[in-house]
Amino acid sequence: MAGRRGDKTEKSELLGLFERYAIAAGAQVTFARDTGAAATLIAGMASGQVKCRVEVRELYPELYSALLAAGLAVTVSEDTGVLDASRSQIAAALAGGVGIVAGKAGVAETGSVLLADDSLAARLLSMLADICVVILPETSIVRDLDAVGELIAELDRQGHRYLSMVTGPSRTADIERVLTIGVQGPRVLHIVVLQDKG
Amino acid sequence: MRIRGTKKAQQASPGASGTDHDPLPFEERYHHALENEQLQNNLLVFQRSWKDSRAGAFAAYAENPAQATVPDTELPAENLPRANGTPEFEAMRNRLAAIKDEVIEHLPSYIERFQAEAEKRGVHVYRATDAEAANRYVVELCRAHGIGHVVKSKTMVSEETELNGALEANGIEAVETDLGEWIQQLSHERPSHMVMPAIHKSRQQVGDLFTQVLGRPVSREDIGEQVGVARQELRRAFLEAGLGVSGANLLIAESGTVVFIENEGNARLVTSLPRVHVVFAGIEKLVPDYSTAMLQLRLLARSATGQQITSYTTFLSGPPEVEKEMHIVLLDNGRMQMRDTPLIRDALRCIRCAACADVCPPYAVVGGHVFGHIYSGAIGLVNTAFHHGLDAAAGPQGLCVSCNACATVCPVGIPLPQQILQVRSMVIEEKGAPAPMKIAMELWANARLAGAAMRAAAVASAPLRDGQFTRVRRVRADLVPVVRRLTSWRTLPAVPTRPARDRLRARSPYAGPQLESAARGLRVAYFIQCITDRLFPRMAVSVVRVLEACGVEVVVPEEQHCCGLPALDAGMLAPARKMAKQTIETLENLKVDYIVTGGASCAIAILHDYERLFEDEPLWQVRAQALSERVLDFTTFMDSVAQLRPDALSVTNSPFAPVTYHNFCQSANVLGLQDAPRRLITEVLGLELREMEESSVCCGFGGSTSITRPEVAKHILARKLENVRKTGAHTVVTDNPGCIMHLRGGIDSQKLPVRVLHIAELLAAHLGIRERGEVL
Numbered sequence: 001m002a003g004r005r006g007d008k009t010e011k012s013e014l015l016g017l018f019e020r021y022a023i024a025a026g027a028q029v030t031f032a033r034d035t036g037a038a039a040t041l042i043a044g045m046a047s048g049q050v051k052c053r054v055e056v057r058e059l060y061p062e063l064y065s066a067l068l069a070a071g072l073a074v075t076v077s078e079d080t081g082v083l084d085a086s087r088s089q090i091a092a093a094l095a096g097g098v099g100i101v102a103g104k105a106g107v108a109e110t111g112s113v114l115l116a117d118d119s120l121a122a123r124l125l126s127m128l129a130d131i132c133v134v135i136l137p138e139t140s141i142v143r144d145l146d147a148v149g150e151l152i153a154e155l156d157r158q159g160h161r162y163l164s165m166v167t168g169p170s171r172t173a174d175i176e177r178v179l180t181i182g183v184q185g186p187r188v189l190h191i192v193v194l195q196d197k198g
Numbered sequence: 199m200r201i202r203g204t205k206k207a208q209q210a211s212p213g214a215s216g217t218d219h220d221p222l223p224f225e226e227r228y229h230h231a232l233e234n235e236q237l238q239n240n241l242l243v244f245q246r247s248w249k250d251s252r253a254g255a256f257a258a259y260a261e262n263p264a265q266a267t268v269p270d271t272e273l274p275a276e277n278l279p280r281a282n283g284t285p286e287f288e289a290m291r292n293r294l295a296a297i298k299d300e301v302i303e304h305l306p307s308y309i310e311r312f313q314a315e316a317e318k319r320g321v322h323v324y325r326a327t328d329a330e331a332a333n334r335y336v337v338e339l340c341r342a343h344g345i346g347h348v349v350k351s352k353t354m355v356s357e358e359t360e361l362n363g364a365l366e367a368n369g370i371e372a373v374e375t376d377l378g379e380w381i382q383q384l385s386h387e388r389p390s391h392m393v394m395p396a397i398h399k400s401r402q403q404v405g406d407l408f409t410q411v412l413g414r415p416v417s418r419e420d421i422g423e424q425v426g427v428a429r430q431e432l433r434r435a436f437l438e439a440g441l442g443v444s445g446a447n448l449l450i451a452e453s454g455t456v457v458f459i460e461n462e463g464n465a466r467l468v469t470s471l472p473r474v475h476v477v478f479a480g481i482e483k484l485v486p487d488y489s490t491a492m493l494q495l496r497l498l499a500r501s502a503t504g505q506q507i508t509s510y511t512t513f514l515s516g517p518p519e520v521e522k523e524m525h526i527v528l529l530d531n532g533r534m535q536m537r538d539t540p541l542i543r544d545a546l547r548c549i550r551c552a553a554c555a556d557v558c559p560p561y562a563v564v565g566g567h568v569f570g571h572i573y574s575g576a577i578g579l580v581n582t583a584f585h586h587g588l589d590a591a592a593g594p595q596g597l598c599v600s601c602n603a604c605a606t607v608c609p610v611g612i613p614l615p616q617q618i619l620q621v622r623s624m625v626i627e628e629k630g631a632p633a634p635m636k637i638a639m640e641l642w643a644n645a646r647l648a649g650a651a652m653r654a655a656a657v658a659s660a661p662l663r664d665g666q667f668t669r670v671r672r673v674r675a676d677l678v679p680v681v682r683r684l685t686s687w688r689t690l691p692a693v694p695t696r697p698a699r700d701r702l703r704a705r706s707p708y709a710g711p712q713l714e715s716a717a718r719g720l721r722v723a724y725f726i727q728c729i730t731d732r733l734f735p736r737m738a739v740s741v742v743r744v745l746e747a748c749g750v751e752v753v754v755p756e757e758q759h760c761c762g763l764p765a766l767d768a769g770m771l772a773p774a775r776k777m778a779k780q781t782i783e784t785l786e787n788l789k790v791d792y793i794v795t796g797g798a799s800c801a802i803a804i805l806h807d808y809e810r811l812f813e814d815e816p817l818w819q820v821r822a823q824a825l826s827e828r829v830l831d832f833t834t835f836m837d838s839v840a841q842l843r844p845d846a847l848s849v850t851n852s853p854f855a856p857v858t859y860h861n862f863c864q865s866a867n868v869l870g871l872q873d874a875p876r877r878l879i880t881e882v883l884g885l886e887l888r889e890m891e892e893s894s895v896c897c898g899f900g901g902s903t904s905i906t907r908p909e910v911a912k913h914i915l916a917r918k919l920e921n922v923r924k925t926g927a928h929t930v931v932t933d934n935p936g937c938i939m940h941l942r943g944g945i946d947s948q949k950l951p952v953r954v955l956h957i958a959e960l961l962a963a964h965l966g967i968r969e970r971g972e973v974l
Contacts, residue, residue, distance in 0.1 A: 021264075088437040091437060119519055127463055127470065146492050149489055153487075153488045161319070162513075165507070167511075170510075172377050175399070177394065180425045182425075183463070184463040
């Protein structure tokens with residue numbers, strides 16, 4: 001029992017740190033009790049339509065249904081790649097608006113989320129959306145870069161080829177070292193942490 | 199594409215280094231940069247804000263509860279420079295340096311491993327021996343696929359190989375997509391900084407450039423609008439391109455993984471949108487495993503931009519989708535030669551963070567188009583010789599002031615100042631020293647001739663003597679350009695007829711007050727230091743007087759001359775070795791407890807440079823090592839050996855107060871002397887110390903720099919004097935005679951009401967006041 005309580009303290013510490021450092025990096029963080037709450041939140045950001053990765057539909061079917069139930073038109077990013085669409089057609093289909101992706105892990109040390117973007121559609125969705133929403137189960141948050149490094153090595157062994165740690169929105173300071181958000185990628189990175197029911 | 203630069207844009211930037219194919223000659227670039235006040239303002243503001251960001255980032259890491267503990271390094275890299283930063287910075291630096299050394303040691307097998315793993319994952323790996331081979335590979339790839347448009351994310355290696363020029367020559371258009379690189383491409387300039395390519399430009403300059411190139415008005419003030427313009431224009435380039443070229447910050451050998459970091463997201467697009475992707479990477483980018491990768495990421499982001507981590511860190515292990523084609527060009531281009539050059543090898547640890555440029559005083563004066571070649575900053579003065587040849591490396595060599603600031607912030611502990619001196623000597627060996635310098639150093643290396651020459655100079659300059667100074671204007675010598683260049687902004691010191699050695703030989707037994715000192719009864723040899731001996735004898739008398747007041751028996755070896763530093767600093771190793779040997783012979787057999795010098799730079803030369811100077815003469819190396827065990831600079835001796843009591847030399851109403859301390863850069867950066875001199879001032883002397891900003895930033899003397907690049911010395915001196923002036927102090931105190939000569943000359947020239955004293959002079963002056971109520 002004592003061990004379990006220790007785990008709980010550790011978990012809430014990691015969550016707190018993750019939130020703190022993600023916000024420090026310019027991300028927005030919301031804790032959602034369940035997928036319904038997450039869907040309501042997303043519907044509030046989007047104007048009638050969203051795009052999401054096929055992964056979101058597979059991993060969080062309830063969220064997917066809740067998005068539809070909230071009256072949103074949902075485009076699955078991988079579906080844009082069919083029928084011999086050219087790379088630029090896929091890009092055109094995925095640019096702008098709200099894009100929803102599933103995070104593999106969160107890193108408390110830096111407030112980063114790890115994305116496995118093994119398809120063109122996956123990468124373009126997280127890069128070309130104006131608002132990138134990352135669904136992240138709270139149990140996936142690890143302590144530090146070393147821990148996420150081990151996870152990346154494992155994902156590589158499983159055959160994942162394109163793994164990115166994303167920390168806050170796209171930014172530049174190339175002119176006079178003045179911070180400007182959203183130069184090439186999303187202007188907003190919104191991390192929705194799904195709370196663990198257990 | 200319509201957004202490429204025009205001839206007009208090229209004409210609009212006279213300070214530019216020209217195009218990829220046609221850089222201006224070094225001297226022209228140097229003089230353009232000196233005239234560019236905008237550049238100097240931009241860089242100074244940048245350096246000051248970077249320093250705070252970096253310090254903040256490492257401090258935040260120290261307080262981060264999720265901070266990983268850095269394991270002790272079993273094999274610490276040898277002789278790492280003193281670190282400027284938190285214990286966490288130093289521990290991570292030591293560990294990464296040690297790991298990278300191990301990789302460099304076994305580089306061929308790491309390359310094999312990486313290549314095998316990458317190929318297993320479907321990557322085409324090409325090992326390019328030189329720039330031409332690397333460029334040709336990309337050109338042929340474009341031809342084979344019929345590709346006419348290429349997009350690039352930041353890759354310094356492709357700058358190194360001048361890939362854009364090679365592509366253009368073959369009718370292939372390349373567009374840089376990193377904002378800073380794009381600005382530079384539109385300006386027909388190379389990046390002036392490895393991390394912030396356009397840091398020398400202001401928003402107004404960027405606004406004007408965009409307006410001119412795009413043919414529509416873009417704000418000169420609103421950076422947000424300028425960034426928006428770039429986003430819009432570059433999206434088109436991404437969609438048009440058939441091939442993307444990216445760099446790599448790391449190559450992980452165990453999994454054949456390419457790691458790249460960025461803030462904008464353009465590298466993710468470059469590596470995603472075009473169907474063909476080519477990575478350009480130097481072979482020094484290899485690390486063994488993910489754990490090292492994470493260690494490097496922690497150091498890199500904080501050192502480069504003062505961030506905990508950049509917005510995007512991507513781990514790419516092979517083509518991510520079936521239709522994608524991925525190539526990695528692994529470039530040697532002189533790296534194996536660096537590996538085979540003992541004193542240069544450590545430079546292969548470099549992770550391209552550009553911290554060395556961010557603390558470099560001459561870099562702030564001339565910028566990266568002059569301080570370096572394609573690679574800029576201190577590392578550029580080293581690796582250019584190997585990537586682009588000695589001709590390309592020769593021009594900027596004289597710009598380094600040897601302040602050692604770069605080494606203290608380098609996150610892999612590269613001994614950059616020593617390597618720069620090494621390249622400087624390679625340039626001299628290959629091309630010969632300028633005739634006046636050669637004659638001067640050969641003369642100086644002969645103790646007897648040097649003494650005679652200085653006595654002759656004293657006689658010849660007597661009519662121009664005005665107290666401490668020599669006034670060349672009296673004979674209108676300032677009309678001679680070379681004299682004006684050297685003296686218009688600093689007054690030369692007077693050359694006294696009696697050098698210090700004569701005065702010390704004739705001194706009477708010490709009869710002043712005796713201080714309570716832990717050095718009582720010690721026997722100390724005094725190494726005068728050549729500038730002190732020939733130009734500032736009062737400084738020497740002060741040192742001896744203070745030592746004797748501490749109850750020390752002082753001997754002044756007759757045969758002593760010069761430690762060799764001026765020649766070493768000028769890259770002339772033969773006379774440097776001659777003087778160093780003479781110094782060792784003079785000092786090594788003395789029956790004394792310590793050898794003390796008031797020239798902190800000489801102490802540093804003996805303690806830190808002799809070992810390298812005698813790299814090929816192990817017997818002399820041993821003798822130098824034995825000598826160095828007894829050598830101390832005056833400040834350290836007073837603080838840690840003499841250990842005077844608080845207020846031992848305080849006086850009421852000191853005529854010198856308030857004082858400010860110029861922390862001679864090498865004392866701070868090499869010896870770590872920061873608290874000791876301040877303790878002497880505030881505790882022993884009981885004086886009010888008004889800290890100046892940037893107290894340990896170089897004053898601009900920089901040894902040979904003040905002679906070969908006087909304009910740079912002048913600018914750095916102005917920065918220092920501005921910091922001095924702001925304190926309102928009456929006295930600047932320091933511990934190095936070269937700085938004193940430089941500061942006194944500048945202060946006299948600007949007619950500032952400030953006096954400059956060696957810390958020994960200040961101690962002796964207070965001793966005099968205590969003794970007789972008068973100033974010595």
